[in-house]
Amino acid sequence: MEIKDPRNHFSKENGALSGEKTSKTIRKLKDMKGFYEDEEAFNKMDPETVLYEVEMHAPVKAGTEGGLFFGTSFLNPGKVGEEFFMTKGHFHEIINRAEYYWGLEGEGVLVFMDEDGNASAEKVCPGSLHFVPGKIAHRLVNTGDTKLAVGACWPADAGHQYGPIAESGFGVRIKEKNGTIIAE
Numbered sequence: 605m606e607i608k609d610p611r612n613h614f615s616k617e618n619g620a621l622s623g624e625k626t627s628k629t630i631r632k633l634k635d636m637k638g639f640y641e642d643e644e645a646f647n648k649m650d651p652e653t654v655l656y657e658v659e660m661h662a663p664v665k666a667g668t669e670g671g672l673f674f675g676t677s678f679l680n681p682g683k684v685g686e687e688f689f690m691t692k693g694h695f696h697e698i699i700n701r702a703e704y705y706w707g708l709e710g711e712g713v714l715v716f717m718d719e720d721g722n723a724s725a726e727k728v729c730p731g732s733l734h735f736v737p738g739k740i741a742h743r744l745v746n747t748g749d750t751k752l753a754v755g756a757c758w759p760a761d762a763g764h765q766y767g768p769i770a771e772s773g774f775g776v777r778i779k780e781k782n783g784t785i786i787a788e
């Protein structure tokens with residue numbers, strides 16, 4: 605029997621993916637209307653500004669029970685007003701589905717929120733490991749001056765539920781005030 609070469613690779617430095625069945629999603633400022641607090645600052649910025657990119661390895665179809673997806677998110681550094689660049693954030697469509705995140709490069713914060721709107725936050729750094737339990741919304745924030753790269757692995761049938769976040773946010777925003785990173 606032939607021992608084959610691996611079909612996929614990820615960069616040990618920043619998690620960049622290569623190989624079969626990988627895809628890339630780009631999210632720009634214009635995709636996040638209503639997500640940031642300072643609408644005046646938002647409207648002054650170039651809507652084509654790239655906020656983050658997600659590379660994904662999807663060996664099975666979305667919705668496959670028992671399947672897994674593997675991805676790396678790359679968040680650019682920057683702010684809208686005082687608020688750091690962040691992902692949209694989501695609950696899973698099948699809400700009890702959990703997920704792992706791990707920090708690869710850069711500095712950030714992972715914000716969690718339960719179904720009652722109670723929020724909490726953890727620092728993300730190279731080598732940090734984060735378990736996101738089911739029924740918990742999650743959002744990544746880049747609090748550094750460099751790109752934040754974070755790996756993730758989640759069930760292929762988890763799906764994304766953005767509605768509740770678009771409506772009422774996470775109850776907490778990660779900002780820089782007087783040179784300090786705060787959650788308020």
Ligand SMILES: O=P(O)(O)OC[C@H]1O[C@H](O)[C@H](O)[C@@H](O)[C@@H]1O
Nearest residue numbers: 658675676677691692693694756
């Ligand atoms: O979907 P967003 O909230 O914009 O986050 C961007 C992406 O971040 C991680 O890689 C998640 O595991 C993905 O499922 C998610 O799509």
Ligand SMILES: [Fe+2]
Nearest residue numbers: 696703742758
């Ligand atoms: Fe998720």
